[in-house]
Amino acid sequence: MISDFTTKQSLQSLSQGQPYQTQTAPCPITPSQIRFVGQVESLMTRHAAEGDFHFVLLALSDGLMFRGKWRAASDELLPRLGDVIHIETEPNGFDLMVNNLPSVNTANQLAGKACCLIKNWQVIPAPYPLEMLDQLYCITEQPETLDRLWGIIQRIPVPILRSWLSDLFANTQLSLPFAQVPASHNHHHSHAGGLLLHSVECAEWVEQVATRTLNPKEAALSVIAALLHDFGKIETMNEKGFSQFVSHEVLSLTLLEPSLITLQAQWPQGAYALRQMLSWSTFSEKFPKFPGALLVKMADQYSTSLSARNKAFHALPEHYYWARLKTSNSVQMFNRIN
Structure with a gap:
């Protein structure tokens, strides 16, 4: 899900190096701030000299995949596999955001891919289908x-x-x-x-x-x-x-x-x-x-x-x-x- 907001088609163009084009969709476009709703497919923590990072792979409602990371904090509760989460990216903090690639199967593969830097994330406890949550977060401001x-x-x-x-x-x-x-x-x-x-x-x-x-x-x-x-x-x-x-x-x-x-x-x-x-x-x-x-x-x-x-x-x-x-x-x- 993309909201606040950019359409999935626009993100596909970005990931494939194509020019950004505004889509006729109910979601207003704010290129500096993008939000997603997705289901957690993979999650890992990687330790490095510059600090610890959590890496996540999300399945979006249309089958596209989203790779993201955020800096680890002490005593942080992490989402679980299968959780649906709502995330907000850092402005201009992405290298490769969405791609129509198969799911990443190993932690090293996940951490090795270019990722979007995540500013905030929140587990959504609502027991609704991913497609419905996608709609809701897309249309609301x-x-x-x-x-x-x-x-x-x-x-x-x-x-x-x-x-x-x-x-x-x-x-x-x-x-x-x-x-x-x-x-x-x-x-x-x-x-x-x-x-x-x-x-x-x-x-x-x-x-x-x-x-x-x-x-x-x-x-x-x-x-x-x-x-x-x-x-x-x-x-x-x-x-x-x-x-x-x-x-x-x-x-x-x-x-x-x-x-x-x-x-x-x-x-x-x-x-x-x-x-x-x-x-x-x-x-x-x-x-x-x-x-x-x-x-x-x-x-x-x-x-x-x-x-x-x-x-x-x-x-x-x-x-x-x-x-x-x-x-x-x-x-x-x-x-x-x-």
């Missing part, structure tokens, strides 16, 4: 936030809910736009991938409080409600004018209902509780039936406020302590202390 999303799913302590949430994101008709669209047009997180970032921020903040104050089942439901509270925006932020017909809160429940029916067959109480938590903002009660819904609301407001303030101060000198953010229906004033 928030690859690190995708890594955080898999961590949230993995930490859900209730097996039924963890499996349910994993299955939900296995549906690429839902997960691809969720990873790509902004959270608003000109307010908070109004950039590509903003919905993913806002949703993950809310879920992580709710997780910190809910796991300490609620029982495991209610805490897990609260985290999931925070993650999915704006899910309807994958429709409203995709279609011009569509948000004027149906609110994203209503569309969230509409889009999730097929999955909620599946959850209801396994755990009816959990499915109804999640429906209630996702719809509470449309009611007028002072307190929600589930306190976790209040955590979701506060996390939503906090994440929104931080993003909007950052947007307001974005182009201003550091010594400015107030700023104004104008949206389509309001003007919001912000302060900061430096």
